[in-house]
Amino acid sequence: MEAMKETVDQSLREMRETFASGRTRSVKWRKTQLEAIIEMVKDNEDKMCEVLFQDLGKHSTEAFRDELGFVMRSATTALSSLDKWVVPRKSNLPLLFYPATGKVISEPYGTVLVLSSWNFPISLSLDPMIGAISAGNTVLLKASELSPNASAFLAKTIPSYLDTKAIKVIEGGPDVATILLQHQWDKIFFTGSPRIGKIIMAAAAEHLTPVTLELGGKCPTIIDHHSVSKDMKSIVKRISGGKWGSCSGQACISVDYVLVEQSFASSLIEMLKPVIKSFFGENPKESGCLARIVTKKHFQRLSRLLNDPRVQASIVYGGSMDEEKLYVEPTILLNPPLDSEIMNEEIFGPILPIITLRDIQESIGFIKSKPKPLAIYAFTKDDKLKTRILSETSSGSVTFNDVMIQYMCDALPFGGVGESGTGRYHGKYSFECFSHEKAIMEGSLAMDLEARYPPWNTFKLTFIRLAFREAYFKLVLLMLGLKK
Numbered sequence: 001m002e003a004m005k006e007t008v009d010q011s012l013r014e015m016r017e018t019f020a021s022g023r024t025r026s027v028k029w030r031k032t033q034l035e036a037i038i039e040m041v042k043d044n045e046d047k048m049c050e051v052l053f054q055d056l057g058k059h060s061t062e063a064f065r066d067e068l069g070f071v072m073r074s075a076t077t078a079l080s081s082l083d084k085w086v087v088p089r090k091s092n093l094p095l096l097f098y099p100a101t102g103k104v105i106s107e108p109y110g111t112v113l114v115l116s117s118w119n120f121p122i123s124l125s126l127d128p129m130i131g132a133i134s135a136g137n138t139v140l141l142k143a144s145e146l147s148p149n150a151s152a153f154l155a156k157t158i159p160s161y162l163d164t165k166a167i168k169v170i171e172g173g174p175d176v177a178t179i180l181l182q183h184q185w186d187k188i189f190f191t192g193s194p195r196i197g198k199i200i201m202a203a204a205a206e207h208l209t210p211v212t213l214e215l216g217g218k219c220p221t222i223i224d225h226h227s228v229s230k231d232m233k234s235i236v237k238r239i240s241g242g243k244w245g246s247c248s249g250q251a252c253i254s255v256d257y258v259l260v261e262q263s264f265a266s267s268l269i270e271m272l273k274p275v276i277k278s279f280f281g282e283n284p285k286e287s288g289c290l291a292r293i294v295t296k297k298h299f300q301r302l303s304r305l306l307n308d309p310r311v312q313a314s315i316v317y318g319g320s321m322d323e324e325k326l327y328v329e330p331t332i333l334l335n336p337p338l339d340s341e342i343m344n345e346e347i348f349g350p351i352l353p354i355i356t357l358r359d360i361q362e363s364i365g366f367i368k369s370k371p372k373p374l375a376i377y378a379f380t381k382d383d384k385l386k387t388r389i390l391s392e393t394s395s396g397s398v399t400f401n402d403v404m405i406q407y408m409c410d411a412l413p414f415g416g417v418g419e420s421g422t423g424r425y426h427g428k429y430s431f432e433c434f435s436h437e438k439a440i441m442e443g444s445l446a447m448d449l450e451a452r453y454p455p456w457n458t459f460k461l462t463f464i465r466l467a468f469r470e471a472y473f474k475l476v477l478l479m480l481g482l483k484k
C-alpha cells in the first residue's frame with residue numbers, strides 16, 4: 001500500500017500541475033479528449049464486449065446498448081454542444097443595480113475523483129469522465145474491483161488515448177479508495193451503494209469537497225390496470241425488460257417491485273411467464289441473454305434473501321439458483337412479507353416481488369413509507385393518479401408508462417434524492433455537475449449612493465426599504481425630497 005500511496009500522491013501532483021497550467025480549460029483540449037473517447041470505444045468495441053462478458057456475462061447487444069453505445073452518444077453530444085455550454089450566460093439584473101451588468105461563467109472545479117460501480121463498469125466510468133472533461137477538469141478514475149476485467153481494460157487503454165498528465169486511472173478496491181479519499185479533491189463523483197455513499201460524503205466533508213452521489217434503492221412500479229388494460233401486453237414486456245433485460249436486474253434503475261390491485265395479480269403473473277420465456281427461452285441459464293450475478297458474495301446475498309422460508313413460500317415462478325454459474329433464475333414472488341429483507345433492501349437481481357393492494361391509490365402511501373427511490377415507474381392513464389404521484393411522493397425521477405428509458409434520455413437530469421443520491425448528471429447536466437457556476441458582476445464607478453454607507457439615519461433607512469421593494473417611483477420622490 002505504500003507504493004499505492006506514492007502513486008496517488010504522484011498522480012495528484014501531476015493532475016494539479018496540469019490543471020494549473022490551464023491546458024484543460026481550453027475548449028480545444030476538451031474536444032480532443034472527447035474525440036479520443038469516441039475513438040477509443042470504436043477501436044475497442046470487441047475488447048469492451050469481451051471484458052463485459054467476462055465480468056458479468058453480458059450479451060454484446062446489451063453491452064452496446066447500456067455501455068458502449070451510451071458512452072459514444074454521451075461523448076458525441078458533449079462534443080457537439082460544448083461550444084454552446086461554455087458560453088457565459090448573461091444575467092438580467094434588476095434596475096436597482098443599474099448600470100452594473102451580470103453574467104455567470106462555468107469554471108472547472110479542478111481535479112476530480114470518479115469512483116464507479118461494477119454493474120455498468122464502462123459507462124459508469126466513462127460517462128462521468130465525459131462530464132468532467134467537458135467542464136475542463138483533470139480526472140482520476142477508480143473503477144470497481146468487482147468488475148476486474150473492465151477495470152484493467154480501462155487502466156490499460158485510457159492512457160493510450162487520453163492526455164495522461166490530466167486523466168489517470170488507478171485500479172483497486174476499498175483500500176485504494178480509502179487512500180484516494182484521504183486526499184483533497186475539488187469534486188468527488190461517486191456511483192455505488194448508499195452505505196459506501198455515507199463514507200464518501202464523510203471523507204469529502206473533511207475538505208468541504210462537493211460531491212455527487214449516484215446511489216440506488218428500491219424503484220417501485222405501479223400498474224393501474226383499470227386505465228391501461230388495453231396496453232397490457234407492452235406493459236408486461238416493458239416491466240420484464242426493466243427487471244431482467246439489463247444486467248439481470250443488477251441496475252440502480254431496475255424495476256425493484258410491482259404494486260398492483262389484488263384482483264389483477266394472477267393475470268399479471270400469467271402474462272409475465274410467457275414474456276420471460278420469449279426473452280430467455282426454456283432454459284435462461286443457457287440463453288446467453290441473461291447477465292450473471294457479479295460475484296459469489298452477491299449470489300449468496302440473493303440466495304439469503306430468497307431462502308427466507310416466508311419468501312420461499314411466496315415464489316410463484318422460477319426460484320432456482322446455481323452458485324457455480326452465479327445464476328439466479330428469473331423469479332416472481334407474490335406478496336413476500338413486507339418486513340422481509342427482500343422488501344427492505346435493494347434487490348439488485350432477477351427477482352420480482354408483486355405486492356397487492358386493495359386499491360391502486362394505496363400505492364402512494366406505500367411508496368411514501370419507504371426511503372425516496374431513484375425512480376418511480378407508473379403505468380397509468382389516470383391524470384389524477386399521475387398528479388398524486390408527482391405531488392405526494394419524492395424520487396429522483398418519475399417515468400409514466402415506461403421503465404428505465406429516462407436514463408437514456410440525456411435531455412433530462414439523472415440523479416437521486418435523499419437516500420437515492422444527491423446531484424445529477426447526463427447531457428448538459430453533466431457539464432454543470434462538474435462546473436462551478438461563478439457569478440460575475442461588473443460594477444460601475446459612474447455614480448455612488450450615499451444611502452449605502454454610515455452614518456445611518458431615517459432617510460437612509462427609508463431609501464433601503466424602498467430599494468428592497470424596487471419601488472423606483474417612490475425612490476425618486478424620496479430623493480427629490482417629495483416623500484418622507
Ligand SMILES: NC(=O)c1ccc[n+]([C@@H]2O[C@H](COP(=O)([O-])OP(=O)(O)OC[C@H]3O[C@@H](n4cnc5c(N)ncnc54)[C@H](O)[C@@H]3O)[C@@H](O)[C@H]2O)c1
Nearest residue numbers: 116117118143144173174177192193196214215216217252
Ligand atoms: N445511481 C446510479 O447511477 C447507480 C448506478 C449503478 C449502481 N448504483 C448503485 O450502486 C450499488 C451497487 O454498486 P457497488 O456494489 O459497486 O457499490 P459499492 O458502494 O459497494 O462500490 C462502489 C465503489 O465504491 C468503492 N468502495 C467500496 N468500499 C469502499 C469503502 N469502504 N470506501 C470507499 N470506497 C469504497 C468500490 O471500490 C467501488 O468503486 C447499488 O446500490 C446500485 O443501486 C447506482
